[in-house]
Amino acid sequence: MSIRTFARLGALPAAIAAIALSLASPASAHVTVTPSSAAAGAYTIATFSVGHGCEASPTTSIEIQVPESVLSVTPTRTSFYDVEKTMVDLDEPIADSHGNEVTERVGSIVYTARTPLPDGMRDTFELSFQVPDAEGETLTFPTIQTCEEGETAWTEVAADGQDSDELDSPAPAFEILPASGSDGHRGGTAGPAADTSGEETEATATTAAADEDSSMLGWVGLGAGLLGLLAGGAALARTRTTS
Numbered sequence: 027m028s029i030r031t032f033a034r035l036g037a038l039p040a041a042i043a044a045i046a047l048s049l050a051s052p053a054s055a056h057v058t059v060t061p062s063s064a065a066a067g068a069y070t071i072a073t074f075s076v077g078h079g080c081e082a083s084p085t086t087s088i089e090i091q092v093p094e095s096v097l098s099v100t101p102t103r104t105s106f107y108d109v110e111k112t113m114v115d116l117d118e119p120i121a122d123s124h125g126n127e128v129t130e131r132v133g134s135i136v137y138t139a140r141t142p143l144p145d146g147m148r149d150t151f152e153l154s155f156q157v158p159d160a161e162g163e164t165l166t167f168p169t170i171q172t173c174e175e176g177e178t179a180w181t182e183v184a185a186d187g188q189d190s191d192e193l194d195s196p197a198p199a200f201e202i203l204p205a206s207g208s209d210g211h212r213g214g215t216a217g218p219a220a221d222t223s224g225e226e227t228e229a230t231a232t233t234a235a236a237d238e239d240s241s242m243l244g245w246v247g248l249g250a251g252l253l254g255l256l257a258g259g260a261a262l263a264r265t266r267t268t269s
């Protein structure tokens with residue numbers, strides 16, 4: 027049903043119009059997260075996309091609630107928003123991947139727009155975190171979108187067997203895949219993927235080889251740079267001593 031149809035049916039209560047409009051918005055315009063899955067123990071950067079305002083009203087803030095099993099998240103800074111972490115005390119202190127004692131976790135990240143995000147434009151918010159060791163589980167990031175007029179709570183979670191497409195305002199959801207063993211942050215203690223099993227998959231080996239190649243290129247480049255520097259220095263020294 028189009029907006030024009032609503033205009034013709036002008037007598038409809040605003041509430042009903044609002045519900046119908048939100049049903050009409052495509053799933054792609056919701057608040058979503060990409061990628062929507064990653065391996066247990068992996069470090070990932072999840073991008074949350076906001077596709078529209080609240081019933082056409084510009085967005086003034088976005089609050090992303092971090093699931094309890096994610097201990098630490100790091101937001102990418104953005105010039106359009108003030109970014110604030112809200113901390114929550116842990117019941118019991120734990121050790122992080124660097125061996126430090128942690129007594130609190132990030133409960134939510136609040137982005138406050140310096141200039142409201144107009145409806146009809148999208149924006150993205152990046153969070154970096156380590157995926158918990160909970161293969162098969164779904165992480166949900168309930169998100170509150172506040173607008174100049176009204177708000178949308180992207181907090182609905184699909185019940186067992188329910189398709190999340192049926193929900194009006196589903197919470198961004200993230201699926202935990204089996205650990206791949208290709209953790210890019212070895213030496214950590216928190217991650218299950220800090221594997222000591224030695225059973226690396228072929229894909230992991232390939233990735234490691236590619237990493238080695240690129241770091242090799244880096245060293246070659248650095249070496250060439252140093253040689254150039256030395257040559258330049260030697261030339262300079264010669265000039266100095268001869269003048």
Ligand SMILES: [Cu+2]
Pocket residue numbers: 051052053054055056057077078
């Ligand atoms: Cu939408």
